[in-house]
Amino acid sequence: MRLLIVEDEREFAETLRRGLVAEGFTVDVAHTGREGLWRATEQEYDVVVLDIMLPELSGYEVLKRLRAAENWTPVLMLTAKDGEYDEADAFDLGADDYLSKPFSFVVLIARLRALLRRGAPARPAVLEAADLRLDPSARTVHRGQTRIELTAREFGLLEFLLRRPGTALTKNEILSHVWDAHYDGDENVVEVYVGYLRRKIDVPFGTRTIETVRGVGYRLVDVTRS
Secondary structure, three states, X not given: OEEEEEOOOHHHHHHHHHHHHHOOOEEEEEXXXXXXXXXXXXXXXXXXXXXXXXXXXXXXXXXXXXXXXXXXXXXXXXXXXXXXXXXXXXHHHOOOEEEEOOOOHHHHXXXXXXXXXXOOOOOOOOEEEOOEEEXXXXXXXXXXXXXXXOOHHHHHHHHHHHOOOOOOEEHHHHHHHHHOOOOXXXXXXXXXXXXXXXXXXXXXXOEEEEEEEOOOEEEEEEEEEO
């Protein structure tokens, strides 16, 4: 279990490193965004713990470049910034989890072990369903030759569905992956966003891509014409 900590506060990083080593992790530390990006790109890690406020390159920029390079190592953002918009930005860029300082070390360990269990499945460069194409790196969606503009949340929802074609997914599963593993709001927000997606990827083209599974949730199906 090899971790990379990217944290510019050296004393805090060393304290964190010692605690994680005591828990059985192998830990490398980088103190700048540029160094962290280089280490995460050149070496293999099970999880990257990434601060937002870093010299040279911000944590946001490091994360953006990793995902653009199709590096899908799980990333846990660890930061003193605790605003909900900062958290949303991190998830929209591809973070897998988020913790604000100060935090419980016990909770950090639990989050890291959860990410390790989840792993980093290989992700194809372009996801397709019939003539619907989503490019995670370029952050673009097309139906045939027509480009479709989606919000960050709509994009995340469509990507999640495209990665699990034919699988009936519950609202809770969608919330935990597309919104936040710790989201505790109204689950009907999923229904709202599925409606938004359908109006953009299906209605103008006379297709039906997202199927409602009664009593369960939603499933991406082979495209049918209405």
